[in-house]
Amino acid sequence: MTLNTAQARSYPDFTELVEDASPAVVNISTRQEPKSRQRLQFHEFNRDLPDIFRDFFGKPFPPPGKGNKTPAHSLGSGFIVSQDGYVLTNNHVISGADEIIVRLKDRRELEAKVIGADERSDLVLLKIEASDLPVVKVNTRAVIKPGQWVVAIGSPFGFEASVTAGIVSATGRNLPSENYVPFIQTDVAINPGNSGGPLLNLEGEVIGINSQIYTRSGGFMGLSFAIPMDVAMDVVKQLKDKGYVSRGWLGVMIQGMNKALAESFDLEKPMGALVAEVLESSPAEKSGFKSGDIILQFDGQEIKESSDLPYIVGRTPVGKQVNVDILRKGEKQTLTVTIGELPDKRQAVDKRQSKDQISSNRLGITVKTLTTDEKEQSDLAYGVVVDKVLDGPGRDVGLRPGDFITDIYNEKVDSAESFNEIVDKLPANKSIPMRLVRHGKPGYITFKITDE
Template sequence: MKFIRAVFSLVFLLFVTSGVHAALPEFTNLVKQASPAVVNISTVQQRQTRTQGMPQFQLPDGQEIPEIFRHFFRIPPGSGNDTPRRKVPRSLGSGFIISEDGYILTNHHVVAEADKVIVRLNDRRELEAEVIGSDKRSDVALLKIKATDLPVVKVGDSDKAEVGEWVLAIGSPFGFDYSVTAGIISATDRSLANETYVPFIQTDVAINPGNSGGPLFNLEGEVIGINSQIYTRSGGFMGLSFAIPMNVAIEVADQLKKSGSVSRGWLGVIIQEVSRDLAESFGLEKPEGALVAKVLPGSPAEDAGLKEGDIIYSFNGQSINRSGDLPHQVGRIPPETDAEVGVVRGGNKQSVTVTIGLLPAPGEELKTAKSSESSSTNRLNIQISELDDQLRERWNVSSGVVVRKVEEGAGADSGLMIGDVITMLNGEDIGSIKKFAKVVSALPDTKAVPMRIVRRGSPMFIPLKLK
């Protein structure tokens, strides 16, 4: 009986281990086929700087620092106390060839402000590259080298990437050329702070400085992303890496190749996430969509009739589950194209047709607008005043009332702070203290209602419940 059990255990162990072995991917052929099209990128940026000598020595004009001091402090001959020199910072990154005639994709931050870009090929040739175009918003740059019959990567469809599938990266972390690391896709359509126009592919592939701009391959040997960022507290890899989807990168590269710049769609709204409390205050069954906190003056959104307090739940037929989904969708729409925007307004769903505009340069989206003083207390247990012209201009607010004092009560419980400008309450625009008092007096006692405020220039909605 013991013998039979032992045999059974051995057979089971062999079955399990062989199954695990069969499940693991084989990367060797992929690396052999793909690595010739991966390149190392180095940049040179020359800056005029001044080297600081020894300020305690005040030498007469024309006199040199004595050699003994020069040797001790490693000051080059011919240097005085403060001598101009050329500083030559260098950076390293990766890239990959997408055409036989020498077009190469990499990250914007790899080549930004470079005076010279050097590409080292798999056969160890070094060629100077021309920067055809570079887009900061997507962190994609297109380079060109003078060469022909180059090996190229296979470009895959990043929209088909699935969480859990194996992926592989080739790059030059810390200058170690053609290093290969592997892992799985951890998430797709990931939004990052200050990176609103890229739905990143998140992986657990080990990425470090020098990997930037390198390709992310699927098991078919197709590039589905450009390795771009890591999340780290140490400066090194911590298990979270982010790649620019290849479909986004190719769209950007095509525009860079044609015009040297990228044009994106623009809706003209400032949005925020819909929390559970806000969803309740707007009468939604669950928190989803993008809440319009501000409609920018003169924007496509204003022209189409979108309103502050609208919750955008779809864009051109694509569901908007989180607020970060919206910029990805809008940015990829060509300007002057009509798009259908699904919104929840007053608890009812409706569709709005918007003619998408051209995204302005950073800082040019906001316009200035224009309002006097008085004070009051109310059911929120706050003190307010009329909006003056100074605050109108400073926070770009056209109307509202300013919170001057917050005492214990419903206002404090909702998160109101001194200096907040209340512009809308329960769907009603607030243009004066009189209007505010009227709206507050009609608020229900137990139901949460949405309140729009502008805090230090940033519009947002917060839920308000009186009891």
């Protein structure tokens, strides 16, 4: 099919913006001394997994074989954000490197030092010493809409200053590997070596950093993800100022709302973030949050989906006092919380099955009360454990032996007896919310008891 003149004119000309921006886009190569075979085994295992999000850089550090003393190398992209030599790229591009070399388009090669890295956003700030450095134009307030043209510049497979173009597919994407970045999704062709390179709009402004791809093959499949520049430049500022990044922390574990959950909580439509657990000694616990609360608004910002909350909380200054609008047992309330600082590491708590009284109920399950010692060991203040799953609604919704049940229909369950009492009073033919803890992870499910 041949394009007519009118159709041809509708496609943008990228030549000028590429000429302006490409001098500030750099090739980043690293060297790592041989250490062990562990990294190769991990890389090969990941490569065989279906449906995964990958970090991507040119040549992952392959560990040497027995007796091989050759240093390993990797390749990626980056760009210069200031004339005094600050370079921004992805953290995974330089992770574990013993030497980092930045190569400019004018063929200069400069050794870079790490100013600071942030694993959560996969960003690292480098510094090179040179004069007359080209700089990209950064826009942290760009309006980014699905359908708009964007351009990527980088070094896929080592082919320096390669240009690819496409459109924005979606914004505000939440990926399984990262809760604190609202990614820009594009269909721009991105491959190993593009990682850390810029994503530009038609004005030649950097609006994102190409960071991840979704792939089954290890190569480009039409789904690319970039870190927005407002997130990136906030990280840059903190890394410059203090060498690390601090984020706000509320201290709740949340889950999304679906139609059944919304109905069970008397919401007209699925919205907000459902609190599945309030962490001990967290800002949320100190402010009176409870499991089963639905967070509708945080500091004046509407929470349409649960994935909105981590990013908004993370960008909130530590120590700031904010109002949070919640729905609790059908009534709207406002809680005031002082935001804490997100801990560096979270330790998982082992929760194991316990034994006590056995009883049956309308759900078709038997449960046991937790003893005091078992509550301490499982880190639960109250609840029962599922012992057997028979025919009935419990089996239909996927309950399993060993599941902990802490709340039903917004009522706490503190014994097998109270569990049966609550279940006996449940209305028929209505979606009922139940809070479970399975393998240490809390969440809500819904079920219905049908009139016989």
